[in-house]
Amino acid sequence: MSILVTGGAGYIGSHTCIELLNAGYEIVVVDNFYNSKKESLNRIAELSGKQFAFYECDIRDAEGMDKIFKNEKIDAVIHFAGLKAVGESCQKPVEYYDNNIGGTLTLCDVMRKNGCKKIVFSSSATVYGSNNISPLKETMQTGGTTNPYGTTKYMIEIILSDLFKSDEEWAISLLRYFNPIGAHKSGRIGEDPNGIPNNLMPFITQVAIGKRECLSVFGDDYDTPDGTGVRDYIHVVDLALGHIKALEKVLGGTGLDIYNLGTGTGYSVLDVVKAFEKASGVKVNYKIVDRRPGDIATCYSDPSKALEELGWKAERGIEEMCEDSWRWQSQNPNGY
Ligand code: NAD
Ligand code: UFG
Numbered sequence: 001m002s003i004l005v006t007g008g009a010g011y012i013g014s015h016t017c018i019e020l021l022n023a024g025y026e027i028v029v030v031d032n033f034y035n036s037k038k039e040s041l042n043r044i045a046e047l048s049g050k051q052f053a054f055y056e057c058d059i060r061d062a063e064g065m066d067k068i069f070k071n072e073k074i075d076a077v078i079h080f081a082g083l084k085a086v087g088e089s090c091q092k093p094v095e096y097y098d099n100n101i102g103g104t105l106t107l108c109d110v111m112r113k114n115g116c117k118k119i120v121f122s123s124s125a126t127v128y129g130s131n132n133i134s135p136l137k138e139t140m141q142t143g144g145t146t147n148p149y150g151t152t153k154y155m156i157e158i159i160l161s162d163l164f165k166s167d168e169e170w171a172i173s174l175l176r177y178f179n180p181i182g183a184h185k186s187g188r189i190g191e192d193p194n195g196i197p198n199n200l201m202p203f204i205t206q207v208a209i210g211k212r213e214c215l216s217v218f219g220d221d222y223d224t225p226d227g228t229g230v231r232d233y234i235h236v237v238d239l240a241l242g243h244i245k246a247l248e249k250v251l252g253g254t255g256l257d258i259y260n261l262g263t264g265t266g267y268s269v270l271d272v273v274k275a276f277e278k279a280s281g282v283k284v285n286y287k288i289v290d291r292r293p294g295d296i297a298t299c300y301s302d303p304s305k306a307l308e309e310l311g312w313k314a315e316r317g318i319e320e321m322c323e324d325s326w327r328w329q330s331q332n333p334n335g336y
Contacts, residue, residue: 005029007031130296
């Protein structure tokens with residue numbers, strides 16, 4: 001079985017490549033290194049002890065993608081490639097719609113022309129918008145996204161659903177991730193953000209290692225137990241394993257399914273700071289500042305559908321997530 005992994009050099013993609021190789025799949029990786037480094041691919045090979053095909057290609061390049069499908073026998077696609085920074089998407093909406101939606105349309109077109117109709121897609125909890133009350137269930141209404149990034153995920157879900165309605169030979173899995181953190185146990189691969197991190201955990205680890213002075217906690221007046229925002233943090237290896245289960249399902253038949261990939265437990269910003277300090281033994285300097293525009297108070301999943309239908313559940317707790325994030329950061333202070 002050969003699986004095309006778009007965006008396989010990135011954070012979630014690299015961890016998923018390892019689990020795919022460990023599970024005995026052959027993989028073909030495509031990435032344009034817009035937000036990743038070639039070194040991550042060397043480390044996937046090192047950790048798995050396996051070689052794999054790689055193509056440096058933009059998924060919007062229809063000809064380039066077609067060549068990959070002609071060269072390789074692709075059974076299914078796991079589609080991570082996309083731009084993901086919420087703030088940046090407000091500054092560069094055209095680039096976000098072009099890359100995320102344009103890229104997915106080109107990919108689907110090349111897939112169907114080559115007779116490959118199985119895809120697992122990286123969606124996001126952001127599609128639930130701000131009006132649903134957690135725990136979030138797959139049956140809840142989506143939309144009302146507050147930034148172009150979130151809107152691309154919402155629109156791609158609609159596009160893939162319409163594709164399935166038009167041709168029920170497709171097998172499509174829409175995975176709504178909650179907040180991935182953590183890293184591979186080896187400390188050899190992890191999240192390597194460019195510039196100032198937007199997300200909580202890479203910011204915390206960079207403060208802990210001395211690259212940044214102080215964490216700004218965005219608001220302590222939310223309606224949550226300690227006033228700071230609550231999220232469903234999930235270990236990236238658990239997330240990667242969720243992809244293997246979703247892949248098995250699309251390989252096994254046709255249909256369109258949507259799954260939350262989360263733990264079902266919410267932690268506040270200050271809970272995460274405390275858990276990180278405990279796991280690393282390092283004090284994290286922080287200050288409370290104003291709320292960040294667009295943030296919601298609370299967001300966590302009901303992950304029961306993935307357990308019932310895929311037999312998947314997140315196994316790794318917040319302490320392990322913090323330990324593994326810290327191991328990656330401390331062993332690779334400047335990333336790859
Ligand atoms: P990432 O930026 O680390 O990985 C994405 C990869 O895709 C990068 O290697 C990048 O170079 C590549 N890429 C981007 N555009 C491309 C293009 N046009 N052609 C080829 N390659 C391209 O991000 P990640 O955190 O690993 O996220 C993977 C996917 O999961 C993304 O679609 C993201 O939107 C989604 N997601 C991420 C989170 C999160 O918090 N990390 C949450 C929900 C959903
Ligand atoms: N936070 C801080 N300080 C920081 C960064 C974050 O206090 O420097 C807080 C936020 O206010 C929020 C929590 O930490 O309460 C988590 O923030 P992140 O930026 O890490 O994550 P978000 O929940 O805002 O968004 C993430 C991804 C999105 C995705 C969403 C839902 O960045 O791409 O989860 O899946 F859409």
